[in-house]
Amino acid sequence: MLETINRRSFLQMGAATGAAAIVPRWMNAQAAPLPDRVLQGRDLALKTPITTTKLYDNVYLLQGFGGNMALQTGPEGNILIDSSFSTSVPKVREAIAAVSHDAQGALINTHWHYDHTDGNEGLHAAGFTIYAHRNTRERMSTAQTISFFHLVMPASPSGALPSITFDDSLHVWHNGDSLDLVHFDPAHTDTDIYIHFHNANVLHVGDIWFNGMYPFIDEATGGVIGGMIHASEKALAVANNDTKIIPGHGPLGSKADFQKFHDMLSSVRDKVAALKASGASEQETIAKKPIADFDAAWGKGMLGGDAFTGIVYRTL
Numbered sequence: 001m002l003e004t005i006n007r008r009s010f011l012q013m014g015a016a017t018g019a020a021a022i023v024p025r026w027m028n029a030q031a032a033p034l035p036d037r038v039l040q041g042r043d044l045a046l047k048t049p050i051t052t053t054k055l056y057d058n059v060y061l062l063q064g065f066g067g068n069m070a071l072q073t074g075p076e077g078n079i080l081i082d083s084s085f086s087t088s089v090p091k092v093r094e095a096i097a098a099v100s101h102d103a104q105g106a107l108i109n110t111h112w113h114y115d116h117t118d119g120n121e122g123l124h125a126a127g128f129t130i131y132a133h134r135n136t137r138e139r140m141s142t143a144q145t146i147s148f149f150h151l152v153m154p155a156s157p158s159g160a161l162p163s164i165t166f167d168d169s170l171h172v173w174h175n176g177d178s179l180d181l182v183h184f185d186p187a188h189t190d191t192d193i194y195i196h197f198h199n200a201n202v203l204h205v206g207d208i209w210f211n212g213m214y215p216f217i218d219e220a221t222g223g224v225i226g227g228m229i230h231a232s233e234k235a236l237a238v239a240n241n242d243t244k245i246i247p248g249h250g251p252l253g254s255k256a257d258f259q260k261f262h263d264m265l266s267s268v269r270d271k272v273a274a275l276k277a278s279g280a281s282e283q284e285t286i287a288k289k290p291i292a293d294f295d296a297a298w299g300k301g302m303l304g305g306d307a308f309t310g311i312v313y314r315t316l
């Protein structure tokens with residue numbers, strides 16, 4: 001573990017100072033370069049503070065530059081959901097220490113994407129045992145292409161991989177609460193799960209929900225628009241009007257907020273599907289601006305209307 005961290009730190013330092021030529025050839029052979037987008041994310045995460053919002057007696061929302069995190073504290077050990085970027089790890093540990101003196105317990109990944117798992121290795125080294133859907137471990141174990149961003153994510157180091165995985169669901173009784181970890185059929189990726197804290201009435205749905213914006217759907221690792229709609233319905237069914245729902249990105253929301261997102265997805269799907277069924281090509285469909293009415297409300301985040309129309313078209 002320590003050796004792995006040192007080797008990666010050394011390589012990053014070498015690349016940053018233009019000194020890569022002094023790195024022995026066997027090291028170059030073992031460490032695939034990280035895409036620029038990931039390095040930029042690490043840089044922004046380093047500069048972004050972590051904010052902590054209390055959601056229940058012992059449950060908190062932690063937000064920085066990467067995916068939204070949740071924390072449950074207690075004498076049986078802290079549970080953290082998602083690990084953001086590696087550069088956030090010291091600040092995440094400080095945020096945990098500010099509200100808990102308990103030992104580190106479990107880290108649960110909502111899905112495989114690096115903005116939710118890049119901090120895994122550092123948090124594992126700090127004492128967390130990593131849980132996730134089986135597909136998350138499988139995808140992190142080998143290089144993955146995210147075609148939309150033209151990037152290839154190298155395999156994660158062994159210390160970053162979830163060591164406990166499940167297929168359909170896992171039920172955990174911890175710190176006086178019961179948690180359901182439930183897999184969605186392919187939606188944002190084929191690795192997505194939700195985590196529901198029953199007593200706290202907190203639901204983390206990962207990147208099934210981008211609150212207030214068109215979602216990214218990772219078509220290269222199993223994501224499909226129909227699955228996003230079904231996953232939203234599955235998660236909405238376990239929420240009530242008091243449930244605090246944590247999206248993968250964007251602010252904390254309510255069931256009503258999540259329902260609005262679901263309804264937008266459903267309308268967008270129908271509009272794009274109608275054009276595709278009429279024989280329009282992807283470019284023709286985008287040119288017709290079928291979801292322009294939604295752009296003012298939803299197109300100001302990660303994706304604009306044209307990009308989202310293309311993803312929906314391709315994954316119908």
Ligand SMILES: [Zn+2]
Binds near residue numbers: 067248
């Ligand atoms: Zn994300």
Ligand SMILES: [Zn+2]
Binds near residue numbers: 111207
């Ligand atoms: Zn994601």
